[in-house]
Amino acid sequence: MLKGRTLGMGELERIEDRPFRTAPFAAGTLAAATRCDRLAVLTADLGKYTDVHPFRDAHPDRFFNVGMAEQALVSVAAGLAKTGWTAYCTTYGAFATRRAHDFLAIACAHGGAAVKMFAGNPGLTTGYGGTHQAIEDLALMRAIPDVTVIDPCDATEMQQIAEQAIDIPGTVYCRLLRGNVPVVLDPATYRFEVGKATRFGEGGDVGFVSTGFMTERCLDAARKLETQGVRASVLHVGTIKPFDAAAVAEFAGSVTRLVTAENHVLVGGLTSLVLDAMQEAQILRPMLKIGIPDRFIECGSVPYLQDKYGLTAARVHERVAAWLDRSGTSAAA
Incomplete structure (x- = not known):
């Protein structure tokens, strides 16, 4: 089987002369769970394509699949946040920002809810056309007050962000790099800092x-x-x-x-x-x-x-x- 970068819906693209890590988001989320016993992970029936199954297997009592209902996904996450939980959500960026934008704005950001949305298929990482390509998500999310918006470079940054997101105040929107992700930044020396280029x-x-x-x-x-x-x-x-x-x-x-x-x-x-x-x-x-x-x-x-x-x-x-x-x-x- 081709060893390469994972694209949308499991497609693969060869990575030339560059190492990669598999499921860095999952690794970071599991690390966060060891520091936060009130971290829950939710998905809108896209667990297979957002690397949350390792968390599901390790913490089944803290994992929720709400089905193909992105507004419900965000609403449940906001409810969990209101009761002292931190909620990591996963779906595709096009669905999160188009279908659940109002819910992210009012149910989450307006009250500073600890909801962290990790959104797959950013930009042109899927060939499924305009319905699945989140090409305007950063503009939509940065327009909401009090939301942290992140676009990670590689596996190193993706894993670090997933681990750190529990410490970022309020609502977070982060593009999701999943599956086999290239390692571009040296994990031994690079440290992601919110708001720092x-x-x-x-x-x-x-x-x-x-x-x-x-x-x-x-x-x-x-x-x-x-x-x-x-x-x-x-x-x-x-x-x-x-x-x-x-x-x-x-x-x-x-x-x-x-x-x-x-x-x-x-x-x-x-x-x-x-x-x-x-x-x-x-x-x-x-x-x-x-x-x-x-x-x-x-x-x-x-x-x-x-x-x-x-x-x-x-x-x-x-x-x-x-x-x-x-x-x-x-x-x-």
Whole structure:
């Protein structure tokens, strides 16, 4: 069987020259459960595709499957939170943010409920089309007051977030990376901190500001640009809200050109936040924006869709190299 990255509904994509971990979310959740005996895990009939079965098997009395009813999922979780529990919820991001948005806003965030939503199929990680692709979820969730919004990069960050979420006050929305997930960040040295961006590299010719799995792509593209004489660096923004505007402004001020990259529509997500931060800091830089266009995306294989819409490392490098070449910066193939 192919050993590779797990995509939506169990699809696999080969991971080239990179280690991976299986079910980092499950590992982090089980670790959290050892510190919190009032942690419950709930799912909307998607346990198989959200890596919660290890928790179910270890703590059957703290696991609840509410069926295919996302509003009920959030309502039950909010009720548990009202009685002193912390509730981890899992479903697909498109269902959580479209079908249960009001419930997350009022039943959870409005009262500061300890409900942590881990949402699968973020952006173009499934080929099931517009009904299943959560391409606008970050914009929807960051607009709700008092919600922490997180877009993890890899297995290291996913596991750390799952373990730490019990300590994050109030309601949390986190995109879920599940199954076989690449290890990009060194677990021995990297530590996720809510609201803190992390810089990789010191190159000043071009700077990538990225979130989610696009950080993996940008790091790969930056390494290739370095071999072509372009000094590049990457700022990984794992937390969309609270947003580390100060780090973004400092980073933008240290580079000549800026690239934003997100597995999300270019409306209301990372790019919008970066532009706001630069405007407030009165920083102006040439900018290339990489993300999903303002449209529903068709069905298709995930590698095909990610290549078509420019979310692969090769396509990121290709677009940035062409952009730099037009502006007179060396980026020879």
